[in-house]
Amino acid sequence: MIEKMKFLSITGPKEDIDRVIDTYLSRYEIHLENALSELKTVQDLRPYVETNPYKDILQRAFELVELLPPGEIFQTSQKKLSVAQAADIIEEIGKEAEERKAREEELVSKRDSLKESVERILPFTGLNYDLSSILHFKYIKFRFGRITHEYYEKFENYVYDTIDTVLYKCKEDEQYVWLVYFVPETISNRIDAIYASMHFERIDVPDEYKGTPYEASQSLEESMKAVQTEINDIRKQLSVLLETRREDLLAAKDRLETFSTNFNVRKLAACTKQSRNTFYILCGWMSQRDADAFQKDISDDEKTFCIVEDDQENIMSNPPTKLLNPGIFKPFEMFIRMYGLPAYNEIDPTILIGLTYSFLFGFMFGDVGQGLCLLFGGLLLYRYKKISLAAILSCCGFFSTIFGFLFGSIFGFEDVIHAVWLRPMKHMTELPFIGRLNTVFIVAVSLGMGIILLTMILNMVNSFRFRDPERTFFDTNGLAGFIFYASLVLTIVLYMTGNPIPAATLLVLMFGVPLLIMFFKEPLTNLVERKARIMPKEKGMFVVQGFFELFEVLLSYFSNTLSFVRVGAFAVSHAAMMEVVLMLSGHETGTVNWLVVVLGNLFVCGMEGLIVGIQVLRLEYYELFSRFYRGTGRAFKPYGKKL
Known part of the structure; x- marks a missing residue:
């Protein structure tokens, strides 16, 4: 069976639209139509154009809710708040959360930098020599890098004994040999060209390491663990903060979401063009039962008026279909x-x-x-x-x-x-x-x-x-x-x-x-x-x-x-x-x-x-x-x- 529908036109003072939507329309099912399209024969109407003031604060609320501990995100709160209270709660929680998130991002950046340093020096841990000494040689140039097995063998068999260089192999895997070579400063350009012809891939090692490569990597890993511990502490603090304010946060999110949805109704509303006593107009379909209940509900409301159109010939849109069948069907x-x-x-x-x-x-x-x-x-x-x-x-x-x-x-x-x-x-x-x-x-x-x-x-x-x-x-x-x-x-x-x-x-x-x-x-x-x-x-x-x-x-x-x-x-x-x-x-x-x-x-x-x-x-x-x-x-x- 198809439920019987009634077409309603709801109007009142323009500044009263939010109250009407929140008080009445949120309690009934109404299929809204574009009022300007439905009221083409009515003169002096204009679109209801305003920017949604709840859009940004609601987005911030959603971001905070996503940070809630697992299992709590989809719960709702029964706490009732005004829209101003909801906005204040989001601003307050958001400010505290933002401070912790900023500190977390700073620490994550530091951790990633340390991780990059470890990955850069890790292949050279086989070099048992103080890095800071190597990095400060005055007359000897050094080069850290890698070369494929194929060219390493060719270099070792045919080139190495013919040039003035010292090569130290640090590590090898299935594809590359990781090595360091030393060369006098006076002939470094010529030797570098020879290594380059052997497809030597140079890796820059900055002046930030102390001790041998192994000692430097261990020190960096310890620092990285300490930073990760601090990151975990910051995340735990944020989780505790959100958990303690969970009910307030969810209540504020729900209230802002309701008002944001209500505000978007303006896209389908129309306004009269008078400079004073401007009225909004909303048009839509309600089931006959809801329409009767709605009219009874607003009967004592002096600011809200409702007209039910019974003549289908005067309605531009066709009624939507709402199926109403026994539960078994x-x-x-x-x-x-x-x-x-x-x-x-x-x-x-x-x-x-x-x-x-x-x-x-x-x-x-x-x-x-x-x-x-x-x-x-x-x-x-x-x-x-x-x-x-x-x-x-x-x-x-x-x-x-x-x-x-x-x-x-x-x-x-x-x-x-x-x-x-x-x-x-x-x-x-x-x-x-x-x-x-x-x-x-x-x-x-x-x-x-x-x-x-x-x-x-x-x-x-x-x-x-x-x-x-x-x-x-x-x-x-x-x-x-x-x-x-x-x-x-x-x-x-x-x-x-x-x-x-x-x-x-x-x-x-x-x-x-x-x-x-x-x-x-x-x-x-x-x-x-x-x-x-x-x-x-x-x-x-x-x-x-x-x-x-x-x-x-x-x-x-x-x-x-x-x-x-x-x-x-x-x-x-x-x-x-x-x-x-x-x-x-x-x-x-x-x-x-x-x-x-x-x-x-x-x-x-x-x-x-x-x-x-x-x-x-x-x-x-x-x-x-x-x-x-x-x-x-x-x-x-x-x-x-x-x-």
């Missing part, structure tokens, strides 16, 4: 939203899909044991996880259990309980002209015919509400199509049951007249709508196109009806698959392998349950919805009351 709204929400004046198919989906699923998957597993498994999953699909599965399990009793099947065993109705694989029916046919196929097709006729009736209702005469009276799913298909169903039923068929003249009226109406649906629609041109200009093309469209209609009636054969086919295949499982378990020999029975039931329940669910959804969308449902509605998006 609410999970099926998921399928409706996947296809498209119904328009406000359209039939809500939620209850229809809830009944037909569960019923068809149960027919195709009839088993007491597996049905109970789906029923209680889905129920538990929905209770703890609130997954809509789990609730749908539970409803399907209920109908599977019912059909399990009708078919006499429990976990595939057909010799445990008596079949209340029939055995899907064994029960046959003798039909004229056709011969012996499985009964479940006949029942499935009969169900399909009934569902198709029902959807045609729903299409006529929907089309009448949309004031669409073509789809109401002349369409293949309208009155003409309904009469033709109902006549066809009646004739088939009479023939198959051995009853006399209506006379030829009556059959011509039953079939011929509806077909002619569907053939001439375009001219008839033009006639009803009183258009100037009744017949199309290209009459020959109209006849050819109408003939092929009529042929396609007849073909679609046949194919859509036969599409429901799959319902019976899956009922038979389910019984056949369980028969195979029992055969593999040795049931026929009298010694049952229960492990095979359990695994087989799990496999069939999982695989066939998924396939049946998809097939039933396909029937719903393509055989039911395509006949009557448009799904062109827009969702009701409430501002205010938090759901």
